Amino acid sequence: MELRQLHYFIKVAQKQHVTQASEELHVAQSAVSRQIHQLEQELGVSLFVQKGRNLQLTPVGKLFLDRVENIFTDLERAVREVREFLDPELGEVRIGFPHSMGISLLPTVVAQFRKEHPGVKFRLRQGTYSSLLRDVISGEIDLSFVSPFPESHDQVTGELLLTEELYAVVPVNHPLAEREEIRLDELSGDPFVMFSDAYSLRSIVLDGCRAAGFVPQIGFEGEETDTIRGLVAAGLGVGLLPEMALTEISPLEPAKIRISEPKVTRTIGLVRRKEEKLTPVAELFRSFLMNYFKLG
Structure with a gap:
């Protein structure tokens, strides 16, 4: 079994067509067909079946493709690492x-x-x-x-x-918006715009609220800091965001307030x-x- 055979096999699997694969490989169609045939003979299985004018992988062909692609991924990494060692x-x-x-x-x-x-x-x-x-x-x-x-x-x-501080974010017309510093429990009556369960910032915010003595009422959930910031600025609730998520200026900005107690941080x-x-x-x-x- 040769790397060339495996390379041809991957290309035919991608194109589902020997002619298209041979054109991209810049070799004769007969050479590609011969290499695939020899590979199937060596393995003792059929890797492709004819489906109209195209070739389709058999179940064992799909299994073999997964393994071969992993081999080439490892090979590419090995070549890359050698080049990096040189420069x-x-x-x-x-x-x-x-x-x-x-x-x-x-x-x-x-x-x-x-x-x-x-x-x-x-x-x-x-x-x-x-x-x-x-x-x-x-x-x-x-x-x-x-x-x-x-x-x-x-x-x-x-x-x-580093350890980064989280800030309270509130709509600009919120009663606390002009304050430079607040206690977190002053937001206990507001709905929170919260990260979804997949994000670690959610648990940091929840832990901070519990330390302040309340469980936040979750009004909306978002996937990214920009979403949280935008929903808060639109007046849909309040939230907590890390400082670096508040550096970019956008047309719709919430008010940013430091939390004095308890300090909420992330590592x-x-x-x-x-x-x-x-x-x-x-x-x-x-x-x-x-x-x-x-x-x-």
Whole structure:
């Protein structure tokens, strides 16, 4: 079994047509057909069945495709890592982040890093706390910003970067809107615009309200900080948002008020797979972040 056979197999599976696959591969149609036939003979199974003018994967063909694609993914990563070892300044960093950090934190640190290392590329993935941890563990991404930072975890490790304060946000016509500082329990009678269950900020807000002595009445739920901010500004309730989610100016803005009691904060950290060495370019970016946040 040769890599060329597997490459041809993937291309035919994608195109569902030998002619189209051969054109994209820039080889003769007969050569593609011969390689697929030899592969089927070696495996002792049919990988494709004729469906009109197209080829369709058999059930075992679908199973084989999944495995072969994983092989090529690992191979591509191996080639990429070798190139990065030769020159980390030309590598790629795969990094994850939650939405709230994509507004200012991530663009700022990436822009600063690229001033020093302009040849480095970034592959970005946005997600929830659980999905980002899962992607780090599975190897889909090298590093991820997460909040809250997991102090102890079986499969990831990392560094706490900062602790950020959450602010109350209220409509501009709210009775408390002109105040510079309030106690959180002063909002106990208002409906809250809350994050959905998938987001870690929801539990941080709920814990803060409980510490203030009340359970918030949830009026609306949103998926992202921009949604929460917009719904509050539209007068649909009040909420709590991290400071970095309130830096961007939009046409519809809520009032921002510091909370004096209890202090509601979130931790932000950078995580990677435990007991696994980062690629040189990812380690270069991690070291930059440690210096950026004065941790190194």
